Amino acid sequence: MSETTPTTPVRHLLGLSGGKDSSALAIYLRDRVPEMEYFFADTGAELPETLEYIDLLQDYLGKTIVRLNAERDFDYYLKYHNNFLPSARQRWCTVNLKLVPFESFVGEDQAVSYIAIRADEPSRSGYVSTKPNITTRMPFREDGITKEDVFAILEESGIGVPRYYKWRSRSGCYFCFFQQQQEWAGLKEHHPELFKAAKAYERIDEKTGRLFTWNQAGPLDEVIKRAENNRGRPTKVSPPKKLMDALFSDGDGADDACLICMK
Ligand code: SF4
Structure with a gap:
């Protein structure tokens, strides 16, 4: 009798960011892909509302959402990067706190990674792993699901949108440099301690006088002043450029940011 090598089943993986699209995708696929494994790469700097929403989703999905943590925290990587705060051009935070934990979670297993890019985001490419064992699927794009449908999925499930939506348009770290002026003002109002x-x-480099700030426009106190002056006016969004845009997003205005953190 010949011996056969047992084959390892392909894993089906869906990363939740605490944002509306990945959450709606999890709800959408819950019964379509029952073997789905859900995960959440926790940077250690998430908003309380995000963590609360992940718990809510976990109850709805009836399955554990595996929390992935990087081996080291943000402060460690900050020091490693000579105290240069991350920025749209230097997104080392995403790599170390999100991507590396994800790829180590997958290991060498054959896996399908489900990405929440919608049909109304034709220019987006999202994070496509360079690892040959990970293939990507975009069910919303395949099925013609748009932003409006995403809100309907969340509404009909009873989950609704995350509470931070009242003052912030995306999930992600409380200090995320992608925040707009009004979102920084929202952080100050809703989470003064954060x-x-x-x-x-x-900080200011005492030798050179160089400022190390989250926002290119200047220190946060100035950002807040500007936000107060601009209240009610539409805000400009600076799209991220170069570096890993090809991996994470390729820009469609206000939602443009790193998809793995905020989708
Ligand atoms: S949410 Fe922002 S700060 Fe946090 S890992 Fe993503 S890009 Fe970096």
């Missing part, structure tokens, strides 16, 4: 913690990362 705003203070974000401010504490900003």
